[in-house]
Amino acid sequence: MPVHAKICGLSDSAGVDAAILHGAAFVGFVFYPPSPRNVSPFVAATLAAKVPPHIKKVGLFVDPDEKLIRSVLTNVPLDWIQLHGSESPERVREIKETYSLPVIKAIKVDSASSLDEIARYDEIADMLLFDAKEPKSMENALPGGNGLAFDWELLAGANVSSPWMLAGGLNSTNIAEAVRISGATLVDTSSGVEFEPGRKNPAAIETFLAAVAAIDA
Numbered sequence: 001m002p003v004h005a006k007i008c009g010l011s012d013s014a015g016v017d018a019a020i021l022h023g024a025a026f027v028g029f030v031f032y033p034p035s036p037r038n039v040s041p042f043v044a045a046t047l048a049a050k051v052p053p054h055i056k057k058v059g060l061f062v063d064p065d066e067k068l069i070r071s072v073l074t075n076v077p078l079d080w081i082q083l084h085g086s087e088s089p090e091r092v093r094e095i096k097e098t099y100s101l102p103v104i105k106a107i108k109v110d111s112a113s114s115l116d117e118i119a120r121y122d123e124i125a126d127m128l129l130f131d132a133k134e135p136k137s138m139e140n141a142l143p144g145g146n147g148l149a150f151d152w153e154l155l156a157g158a159n160v161s162s163p164w165m166l167a168g169g170l171n172s173t174n175i176a177e178a179v180r181i182s183g184a185t186l187v188d189t190s191s192g193v194e195f196e197p198g199r200k201n202p203a204a205i206e207t208f209l210a211a212v213a214a215i216d217a
């Protein structure tokens, strides 16, 4: 089965162009001010205008309030909302219904028990995304986008009925193994295609997407 990729945390034209040219299925913009990848609705609107309709535009939020979501959606024609905080199932449902957009809910994984969360969101979110849980010991950790991988074996036997995406520390050198072990058909990267946090590397985006395209999942 083919594997499709999301390139997240895009904040400039060169990164967006590389994602489009080399076959991303999704592009992501971060609307979370503490992140080095945060973009204003104005910048995101300019970048989103470059994206052809077959590539889906995802807006990433962390426990967003209505004011933030509205200010983004007024300017940026998102196709998906990604919720990467501690949003409850009720809040996920509310956001879906209020904005009539499909929602990706991130589940943070650090052990088998993390997967208990699947049952809480599986019938509510339109897609789940598995990312590494940020370790308490990590200084300046973000709620995601820390470039950390988790034990992909945990997903091998997981019972998920919604579509799901693998994230967390993925790059061109580990993506084939990550897909082989986890069984993912959708993958997401941000840190793995950067020069430094918040500065995407177009050549690394190209290499990552080529590695994804070469996978015979």
Ligand SMILES: O=C(O)c1ccccc1N[C@@H]1O[C@H](COP(=O)(O)O)[C@@H](O)[C@H]1O
Pocket: 008, 009, 028, 030, 032, 035, 036, 037, 038, 060, 062, 084, 131, 142, 143, 144, 145, 146, 147, 148, 167, 168, 169, 170, 188, 189, 190, 191, 192
């Ligand atoms: O990228 C961020 O700055 C970010 C901030 C807050 C929540 C999530 C964030 N990023 C998302 O985390 C996963 C994994 O990223 P990485 O490849 O390990 O860097 C991915 O969905 C990012 O978009």
